[in-house]
Amino acid sequence: MDRIPILKMGPFLLVTIQVDLYDRLALTLENDLISMVSQTGAKGVLIDISAVTIVDSFMGRILGNIASMSRIMDAETVVVGMQPAVAITLVELGLTLQGVYTALDVEKGMDLLYNKIGIIDVLEEDDQEEEPDDCND
Template sequence: MDRIPILKMGPYLLVTIQIDLYDRVALNLENDLITMVSKTEAKGVLIDISAVSIVDSFMGRILGNIASMSRIMDAETVVVGMQPAVAITLVELGLTLQGVHTALNVEKGMELLQDMIGLHSSSTEDDEEGPDDRND
């Protein structure tokens, strides 16, 4: 398998990574996703990595790249379903996936995307911050 399928659902693009990615496939995915964001004018990208057992610095960088590139193309990225062992390992490795939004599962990820995109379209004077609450 050379390519990971990208599904379009409304203003979102959905990707489910079902295998441990070879580098070539990961780079193709990065390219394909950005092309699709541009072509479909998607507002959100959801990447499900629940079946991925290893995220090393290369894979982490790909996820970060996808998020940064999408943001430049006016789309938000949410990575969902990270396995606990992968999260523990990433932090010890020193990779905190800064700039990448995450959610526990697909459902929560979709909610987060909807919130972010809703927020962006309803309040135009808002800066590029995420939907964090500021009570103080």
């Protein structure tokens, strides 16, 4: 059976959806992702949907479910790279993905997650933050 690969990147899990999801594949992804969160104790989940051309209410519900379930296990979910046409369609459909964080791309999503889970200090030590420390008041 087909499976969407889940990558572990530091404290986060990264999923890149490259194919049109049929229902069973989406449900499998939900299961796999949630068990991965519990196994690894991941603090965040990044779902890259930049290659997805259709998000209908079923797929929207899966994304919402993943976010709510992860939150219970203390992990935040960020959906990144939604296409403009998909965003317009979802809004028209009445689906605004409440409770799911969004970001323009994986990099910005990663920044957002670091901010959300409050391990920004670790990040600054690694000198990855754009602004130098002396800028902070």
